[in-house]
Amino acid sequence: MLTKAGRLGGTALVEHVRQLKPQIKQLTLFPSELCNYRCSFCHIWGETGWALKEPQRAIREQLDIDVLKRFLGEVTENNKNLGVIITGGEPMLYKHFTELVTYLRSRKANVYLLTNGSLIKNRVEFIMENIVALNISIDGPEEFHDSIRGKGSFKTICENIDALIQEKRRRKKMFPFINITMVLSKYNYKSVKDFMRALRERFPSESVVLHDSRNPWMKRRDLSVNLAPLLFTTPERGQAYADQMKEHLNCDVSPAWQGFVEEDIGIDTLELKRDLEELWAEEGIDTSHFVDIHDYFTDIENVFERSKCVAPWHEMVIRRTGDVYPCVDLPDYKYGNIYENSFQDMWEGERATAFRDYLRDDNLLMCNRCTRMFADAESF
Numbered sequence: 001m002l003t004k005a006g007r008l009g010g011t012a013l014v015e016h017v018r019q020l021k022p023q024i025k026q027l028t029l030f031p032s033e034l035c036n037y038r039c040s041f042c043h044i045w046g047e048t049g050w051a052l053k054e055p056q057r058a059i060r061e062q063l064d065i066d067v068l069k070r071f072l073g074e075v076t077e078n079n080k081n082l083g084v085i086i087t088g089g090e091p092m093l094y095k096h097f098t099e100l101v102t103y104l105r106s107r108k109a110n111v112y113l114l115t116n117g118s119l120i121k122n123r124v125e126f127i128m129e130n131i132v133a134l135n136i137s138i139d140g141p142e143e144f145h146d147s148i149r150g151k152g153s154f155k156t157i158c159e160n161i162d163a164l165i166q167e168k169r170r171r172k173k174m175f176p177f178i179n180i181t182m183v184l185s186k187y188n189y190k191s192v193k194d195f196m197r198a199l200r201e202r203f204p205s206e207s208v209v210l211h212d213s214r215n216p217w218m219k220r221r222d223l224s225v226n227l228a229p230l231l232f233t234t235p236e237r238g239q240a241y242a243d244q245m246k247e248h249l250n251c252d253v254s255p256a257w258q259g260f261v262e263e264d265i266g267i268d269t270l271e272l273k274r275d276l277e278e279l280w281a282e283e284g285i286d287t288s289h290f291v292d293i294h295d296y297f298t299d300i301e302n303v304f305e306r307s308k309c310v311a312p313w314h315e316m317v318i319r320r321t322g323d324v325y326p327c328v329d330l331p332d333y334k335y336g337n338i339y340e341n342s343f344q345d346m347w348e349g350e351r352a353t354a355f356r357d358y359l360r361d362d363n364l365l366m367c368n369r370c371t372r373m374f375a376d377a378e379s380f
């Protein structure tokens with residue numbers, strides 16, 4: 001669950017950002033944006049997502065592995081223990097997936113996967129040896145999940161998780177951590193109270209624990225479960241963001257923001273709030289630092305004291321085209337391209353500096369419901 005700002009919130013966070021110096025800590029890679037699923041709510045491949053509006057030949061493009069390795073070599077040269085998140089689309093559809101991960105490990109990077117979990121089975125050993133943590137999407141008990149992600153997908157993903165857990169047991173290994181993420185949307189919010197029960201029925205010999213961000217290591221777990229509210233915007237706010245980018249950063253935005261537009265959130269937010277409170281009480285979780293889910297969905301201005309985003313000082317994002325951006329879900333303000341520019345040129349270049357300068361004093365109108373805005377400055 002997203003949390004309110006911690007020690008660094010409100011004006012303390014504004015002050016923190018004023019002092020920040022760029023220091024790369026995390027890269028997010030979208031080496032391919034292909035996906036074998038069409039999840040209804042997905043901002044990329046879902047009903048309002050941008051991928052179906054793009055020429056399909058373009059979307060089949062994949063990053064050249066040699067160019068990518070050269071670039072990653074530069075980034076890791078002076079930045080040991082870099083965190084690298086590989087996502088997409090479905091990251092395992094990238095045709096050079098194993099070569100990419102192997103290279104990153106040789107550069108001492110810590111590799112994390114955001115995956116739909118459908119393609120794990122043939123890669124269990126490889127994942128065991130190279131991945132720190134997997135975030136696997138399961139969007140509710142079987143019938144809810146399958147109605148969002150496709151018939152039979154719950155069964156396949158659970159079998160794949162089983163295979164991973166068995167291999168971890170066989171090797172007596174702690175890694176990779178397996179996190180399950182359920183995105184709360186109009187398609188599944190009614191199932192939230194049954195989700196933990198459904199997982200425990202499916203994994204009767206495993207410990208399935210609802211993630212408690214204050215006490216993440218309190219309980220031993222085989223599967224950690226996180227509930228993540230939908231990221232969204234309104235049509236007016238999205239358009240105002242596009243205008244803001246043009247006026248202040250001279251940037252013509254992509255259609256990506258449109259993938260987050262919800263005309264009507266379609267959730268009975270008071271019912272969801274009540275169900276979540278019951279669930280958290282059953283699971284014994286202190287919820288005092290969680291965002292109020294009703295406010296989250298009904299008052300988009302409320303950022304829960306998370307007044308600033310620190311991502312541009314610590315993170316860079318590379319898309320399938322080689323384009324490099326500061327923002328994970330908005331391929332709009334481009335720093336450059338890995339086919340043409342070096343890491344140093346982009347990271348310390350004029351465009352990155354201008355973007356950070358703008359974000360030091362202002363927020364973008366799409367930021368209010370972005371995961372990076374909800375990331376703790378301390379933990380970045």
Ligand SMILES: C[S@@+](CC[C@H](N)C(=O)[O-])C[C@H]1O[C@@H](n2cnc3c(N)ncnc32)[C@H](O)[C@@H]1O
Nearest residue numbers: 041042043088089090114115116137183230231
């Ligand atoms: C875009 S997917 C890519 C990785 C992989 N295909 C998967 O489904 O996990 C990354 C995460 O974003 C989530 N997601 C997609 N659209 C979203 C939205 N509008 N709000 C919040 N999360 C979203 C997915 O459920 C998934 O957990």
Ligand code: SF4
Nearest residue numbers: 035037039042045116
């Ligand atoms: S599997 Fe992931 S990327 Fe693919 S459609 Fe679903 S949420 Fe989107």
